[in-house]
Amino acid sequence: MSLLRVENVTKRFGGITANQDVSFSLGAGQIVGLIGPNGAGKTTMFNCIAGYAPPTSGDIWLNDKKISGYSPEQCAHAGIGRTFQVARTFTSMTALENVMVGAFLINRNVAKARHSAAELLDFVNLGQFKDKPAGSMTISEQRRLAVARALAVKPKLLLMDEVMAGLNPTEVKETVEVVLKIRDQGISCLIVEHVLEGIMPIADAIVVLDYGKKIADGKPAEVSNDPKVIAAYLGDE
């Protein structure tokens, strides 16, 4: 059974159709890449799934629960964690406190939040920054910090929005290793990414959006040879 099912989702902002009749699914323990040119509707799809912008029509299911129309907090409780395209790091707070903010979404107990935040920092290889201000960390480290914060809601599904953008090849490799570790914990990952060399080798499937519509959905090798994808996206590279 699919963990996530997106069924015929359309999202309009006034006259703009950001997502049009998009359907795809993601199985438990899978890594799925959501790619497409700028403005294709990827972040809007994340916002629909995570409760930030309910679909205009269509439905979203997590396991057997219909979550379309849920608030972001309800989505977090249902098992969806997310990072944002622009990292929302609290730069003057320590790395630990940043992750505790995520933990508080599901549990208000300070000692428990502190404990799970410390574990998560170790998990994303940032244990040494525990008591350092987040503003002192590199962009790559701040992205992993955002991943740790999203993991603090103990998600079944983690949505990652461009966590590899602007990173050098070593940093991309470090981030990919963290994504694989997350998947190995049984957490499914839906990843919006322009850094194709990061996502293509690790994805079970790739969904391609173009002008709000899904134009391809399949294994990375199939999708990257699809003429529609080459024309719409890879041809732009």
Ligand SMILES: Nc1ncnc2c1ncn2[C@@H]1O[C@H](COP(=O)(O)OP(=O)(O)OP(=O)(O)O)[C@@H](O)[C@H]1O
């Ligand atoms: N809140 C909003 N109000 C109006 N239009 C919006 C809103 N959010 C997104 N859009 C429009 O919807 C379309 C899809 O945008 P979206 O940010 O989802 O694309 P994207 O694929 O994530 O792009 P990028 O790769 O540049 O991040 C664009 O035309 C965008 O201008």
